[in-house]
Amino acid sequence: HLPTDVRIVEVGPRDGLQNEKQPVSTDIKVELIERLARTGLRTIEATAFVSPKWVPQMADSADVLTRSLALPGTSHIQFPVLAPNLKGLEAALSHGVREVAVFGAASESFSHKNINCSIDESLARFEPVAKAALQAGVRVRGYISCVLGCPYEGEVSPQAVAKVARKLADMGCYEISLGDTIGMGTPLATQKMLQAVAAEIPIESMAGHYHDTYSMALPNILASLEMGVRVFDASIGGLGGCPYAAGASGNVATEDVVWMMHGMGIKTGINLEQLVDTSRWINRQIGREPASKVSRALLAR
Numbered sequence: 001h002l003p004t005d006v007r008i009v010e011v012g013p014r015d016g017l018q019n020e021k022q023p024v025s026t027d028i029k030v031e032l033i034e035r036l037a038r039t040g041l042r043t044i045e046a047t048a049f050v051s052p053k054w055v056p057q058m059a060d061s062a063d064v065l066t067r068s069l070a071l072p073g074t075s076h077i078q079f080p081v082l083a084p085n086l087k088g089l090e091a092a093l094s095h096g097v098r099e100v101a102v103f104g105a106a107s108e109s110f111s112h113k114n115i116n117c118s119i120d121e122s123l124a125r126f127e128p129v130a131k132a133a134l135q136a137g138v139r140v141r142g143y144i145s146c147v148l149g150c151p152y153e154g155e156v157s158p159q160a161v162a163k164v165a166r167k168l169a170d171m172g173c174y175e176i177s178l179g180d181t182i183g184m185g186t187p188l189a190t191q192k193m194l195q196a197v198a199a200e201i202p203i204e205s206m207a208g209h210y211h212d213t214y215s216m217a218l219p220n221i222l223a224s225l226e227m228g229v230r231v232f233d234a235s236i237g238g239l240g241g242c243p244y245a246a247g248a249s250g251n252v253a254t255e256d257v258v259w260m261m262h263g264m265g266i267k268t269g270i271n272l273e274q275l276v277d278t279s280r281w282i283n284r285q286i287g288r289e290p291a292s293k294v295s296r297a298l299l300a301r
């Protein structure tokens with residue numbers, strides 16, 4: 001009972017670049033978003049309205065959002081941004097944002113390292129953010145980090161994930177993105193976690209956000225597909241890593257997900273060739289080799 005189509009949420013411009021040590025210019029970020037928009041992607045997470053002291057690479061969030069929203073022919077595309085608090089939300093709203101994401105965690109230590117507060121404090125902080133966003137007609141997505149393991153605490157219980165998912169859904173998040181921040185998950189653990197979350201929120205409102213640190217992202221996506229999950233976050237070229245999770249590598253590469261889906265007869269609406277071109281282009285801009293095996297194989301043909 002695999003689905004006929006899936007939605008891929010491109011997080012490269014945000015998750016992919018947030019941890020990049022060398023400065024990446026606003027022009028390059030916007031050109032990346034423009035190129036991604038031409039591949040057929042319908043959701044491109046553009047940037048993060050977070051503290052520039054915490055994540056310097058996202059300091060140009062206002063410009064990136066404004067210029068993304070102004071790209072011609074993209075009115076059908078969502079450009080969500082991260083907003084951890086009212087300060088971030090207000091700035092994003094003043095630049096015309098149409099979708100924001102709040103981001104919590106299923107592990108206390110990670111919550112403290114990432115957003116400087118406990119899980120309960122974060123949920124209390126997100127509530128007015130979600131309320132104000134919804135009142136302004138802006139959609140709200142919710143992230144949960146460390147759903148399959150924490151860099152500081154190790155194992156994380158599926159129940160801890162389910163509890164945060166319930167609270168985020170109650171606040172009005174239309175979708176909950178389940179983050180395997182350090183890529184520790186394996187397929188059966190992933191299914192157990194999804195099962196626990198499914199006791200609280202509908203499968204249709206879940207997204208898989210799997211980092212590929214141990215090459216387990218695709219197996220975990222397949223395991224999630226089998227459970228009925230139809231939305232997956234991915235990063236062009238597999239770019240990225242989390243600044244508050246040492247050694248974490250990027251999200252699963254978008255081109256790898258698209259290759260697998262198309263091979264299975266599942267539609268994505270994305271042009272793989274253009275995606276691979278974009279992967280090659282951004283990797284050249286920041287002086288990296290594409291981490292994606294699909295890109296490497298297709299470019300060698």
Ligand code: HMG
Nearest residue numbers: 049050051054055084087088114115116143145146179181
């Ligand atoms: P804090 O220091 O506790 O906040 O940080 P504060 O309210 O005390 O403010 C401190 C300073 O930051 C003040 O400036 C504020 O104005 C400023 P100062 O007076 O010192 O000059 N500030 C802001 N500036 C701009 N935009 C804002 C903002 N808020 C406060 N929104 C805070 C708390 C949440 C702000 C901070 O911890 C933070 O920005 N954290 C962001 C961390 C982050 O971006 N992590 C990466 C994204 S999450 C991720 O990658 C995981 C995910 O991919 C899923 C997965 O893979 O698991 C989503």
Ligand code: MG
Nearest residue numbers: 015179181242
């Ligand atoms: Mg992430």
